[in-house]
Amino acid sequence: MCTTAEENYLKAIFKLSYEQKNGVTTSSLAEHLATKASSVTDMVQKLADKELVNYIKYQGVTLTPKGEKIAIQLIRKHRLWELFLFQNLGFKWDEIHEIAEELEHIKSDLLVERLDQFLNYPLKDPHGDPIPDQEGNFPKNNSIPLSRLNTGTKGIVVGVNDKSSSFLIYLVKIGIQLGTEIEILEWHEFDHSVDVRINALTLIHLSYQSAQNILMSEKST
Amino acid sequence: MCTTAEENYLKAIFKLSYEQKNGVTTSSLAEHLATKASSVTDMVQKLADKELVNYIKYQGVTLTPKGEKIAIQLIRKHRLWELFLFQNLGFKWDEIHEIAEELEHIKSDLLVERLDQFLNYPLKDPHGDPIPDQEGNFPKNNSIPLSRLNTGTKGIVVGVNDKSSSFLIYLVKIGIQLGTEIEILEWHEFDHSVDVRINALTLIHLSYQSAQNILMSEKST
DNA sequence: TAATATATTTAGACACATCTAAATATATAT
DNA sequence: ATATATATTTAGATGTGTCTAAATATATTA
Numbered sequence: 001m002c003t004t005a006e007e008n009y010l011k012a013i014f015k016l017s018y019e020q021k022n023g024v025t026t027s028s029l030a031e032h033l034a035t036k037a038s039s040v041t042d043m044v045q046k047l048a049d050k051e052l053v054n055y056i057k058y059q060g061v062t063l064t065p066k067g068e069k070i071a072i073q074l075i076r077k078h079r080l081w082e083l084f085l086f087q088n089l090g091f092k093w094d095e096i097h098e099i100a101e102e103l104e105h106i107k108s109d110l111l112v113e114r115l116d117q118f119l120n121y122p123l124k125d126p127h128g129d130p131i132p133d134q135e136g137n138f139p140k141n142n143s144i145p146l147s148r149l150n151t152g153t154k155g156i157v158v159g160v161n162d163k164s165s166s167f168l169i170y171l172v173k174i175g176i177q178l179g180t181e182i183e184i185l186e187w188h189e190f191d192h193s194v195d196v197r198i199n200a201l202t203l204i205h206l207s208y209q210s211a212q213n214i215l216m217s218e219k220s221t
Numbered sequence: 222m223c224t225t226a227e228e229n230y231l232k233a234i235f236k237l238s239y240e241q242k243n244g245v246t247t248s249s250l251a252e253h254l255a256t257k258a259s260s261v262t263d264m265v266q267k268l269a270d271k272e273l274v275n276y277i278k279y280q281g282v283t284l285t286p287k288g289e290k291i292a293i294q295l296i297r298k299h300r301l302w303e304l305f306l307f308q309n310l311g312f313k314w315d316e317i318h319e320i321a322e323e324l325e326h327i328k329s330d331l332l333v334e335r336l337d338q339f340l341n342y343p344l345k346d347p348h349g350d351p352i353p354d355q356e357g358n359f360p361k362n363n364s365i366p367l368s369r370l371n372t373g374t375k376g377i378v379v380g381v382n383d384k385s386s387s388f389l390i391y392l393v394k395i396g397i398q399l400g401t402e403i404e405i406l407e408w409h410e411f412d413h414s415v416d417v418r419i420n421a422l423t424l425i426h427l428s429y430q431s432a433q434n435i436l437m438s439e440k441s442t
Numbered sequence: 443t444a445a446t447a448t449a450t451t452t453a454g455a456c457a458c459a460t461c462t463a464a465a466t467a468t469a470t471a472t
Numbered sequence: 473a474t475a476t477a478t479a480t481t482t483a484g485a486t487g488t489g490t491c492t493a494a495a496t497a498t499a500t501t502a
Contacts, residue, residue: 005459026480039460041481046458058467058480089335099329106323114310226489247450260490262451267488279450279497 002052004105007074008033009043010052013063014071023060072136073112078104079125080115086126087119093126093177094168128159128178128215146182147192147211154183155216162213171214174204182216223273225326228295229254230264231273234284235292244281293357294333299325300346301336307347308340314347314398315389349380349399349436367403368413368432375404376437383434392435395425403437 002010012032016024026044030037048055052067063071081103085091091099113134116122122131123139130138143158157180160167171177175198185195185203192208206214223231233253237245247265251258269276273288284292302324306312312320334355337343343352344360351359364379378401381388392398396419406416406424413429427435 003458027478035459036461037480038462038482042459045481085332085335089332089339091331091335095331099327099332102327102329103324106320108320108323110312110316111306111310111320114306114312118310224488248448256489257491258450259452259492263489266451 001107002070005043006047006050006052007070007105009040009047010063010067010071011074013053013061014068014075017062020060023062025060029061069136072132074104076132076134076136077106077112079129079131080112080119080122082125082127083119083122083131084115093172094165096126097163097165124159126178127163128157143215143217145212146184146194146196146206146214146216147208149184149216151184151187154181156181157214158217159215160213161215167210167213170210175199175202176214182214222328223291226264227268227271227273228291228326230261230268231284231288231292232295234274234282235289235296238283241281244283246281250282290357293353295325297353297355297357298327298333300350300352301333301340301343303346303348304340304343304352305336314393315386317347318384318386345380347399348384349378364436364438366433367405367415367417367427367435367437368429370405370437372405372408375402377402378435379438380436381434382436388431388434391431396420396423397435403435 009029012029013024016028016032020028026037026040029040029044033040044053044055044061047053047061047067051064052070053061053063055061078100081100082096085096085099086093116134125131128143130141132138145161146155149155157176157178159178160171176182181199183197183200185197187194192211194206194208194211195203196206197203230250233250234245237249237253241249247258247261250261250265254261265274265276265282268274268282268288272285273291274282274284276282299321302321303317306317306320307314337355346352349364351362353359366382367376370376378397378399380399381392397403402420404418404421406418408415413432415427415429415432416424417427418424
């Protein structure tokens with residue numbers, strides 16, 4: 001059984017594994033978890049003792065199958081709770097992450113399965129992220145960032161990469177949510193920004209950074 | 222803000238206050254929390270520093286208004302989550318307490334209010350216990366223990382005093398749940414046990430201890 | 443009331459998770 | 473390749489919540 005702190009480390013290692021393919025560094029973990037490198041070293045050694053991570057001094061960590069399983073279950077719980085908060089309790093897009101960070105640590109396998117059933121075995125959370133099943137398999141995610149759509153194409157917003165409140169609040173403010181239709185009007189060479197039409201109506205201008213963080217359905221017209 | 226351990230102490234003090242009117246003793250708290258008297262002394266001193274309890278050495282503790290408010294909010298959260306688990310996720314009577322013990326520590330006032338709304342502002346939890354409102358007021362509880370019903374009267378089961386799994390499992394086994402109708406047939410002088418009829422059908426025999434722990438609606442016929 | 447039993451508190455220790463500061467290893471630049 | 477900069481680890485300390493053992497206070501009994 002893991003403590004909340006241990007679980008948070010496993011989740012962080014899982015997430016950073018995608019950005020830094022060959023082993024997650026101590027300093028990147030420290031930054032991600034808003035803690036000090038020395039604390040990370042301590043914890044990582046403890047996780048290695050428990051055989052949840054592979055750790056070689058000065059060379060970073062990777063998850064063992066055992067550690068990865070726990071990390072994926074945490075992501076599953078997090079995303080199921082997020083959906084519950086959004087769909088059933090009427091929370092806003094930018095309010096759900098923080099509460100789900102706490103709820104994901106509740107220890108009951110039965111609870112997760114019942115919640116999954118209650119939500120009707122959803123495939124995606126309110127940010128468009130795939131929800132792994134009981135065995136830890138992720139449903140295929142066929143979305144692409146808006147920044148890779150060509151001029152003239154249309155698509156539906158199915159998720160975001162950046163889940164920070166500030167970005168989500170910005171999106172809501174300019175009228176973009178899950179399900180919003182966006183048409184690419186014109187790319188600007190000099191800063192890769194783009195003009196788009198929202199829901200066949202409003203014209204707005206998006207920075208390249210925004211465009212990279214908005215995920216669109218692949219089957220665009 | 223309180224830690225989980227501190228919250229559990231406040232809740233325990235609140236509960237024991239009803240049994241021991243003039244101050245909760247160190248040893249009773251230690252027993253209730255399955256810990257040692259010395260640990261209780263430590264924690265109680267810390268809670269006194271935070272002005273959540275009144276504490277006089279060797280004389281026990283009482284809650285301050287501030288401490289009581291937190292305790293009641295915890296009970297509110299616990300009972301709302303129990304109802305959610307029972308009603309919406311299909312958990313059994315005896316499975317909900319343990320999970321709610323974890324859920325009650327999730328820190329979000331908005332979450333509690335949204336859950337309350339989602340459950341349609343319920344007055345009682347699945348054990349028949351009253352759910353305090355946002356201000357901490359308990360709805361009136363007009364139930365009495367089965368042990369105080371007279372021969373010939375009928376009543377509806379509206380709750381239990383003992384919420385242990387073993388008792389709840391026993392009740393389900395003999396056919397008693399929330400809403401069950403029970404008719405008092407005959408009291409036995411020598412051990413205060415009682416013969417009853419369940420749902421106008423099954424005859425069973427209840428010990429005095431069981432009778433004390435089953436709560437009935439007052440308006441019996 | 444004095445002697446004994448019980449309850450409570452204090453003192454000192456430990457595991458957890460964190461920190462700062464110092465030591466050591468790896469990476470980079472001249 | 474050597475010097476310097478950066479990353480990482482170790483050592484030692486802190487706060488939380490717990491424990492055991494010893495000291496002290498309260499309650500009970502003769």
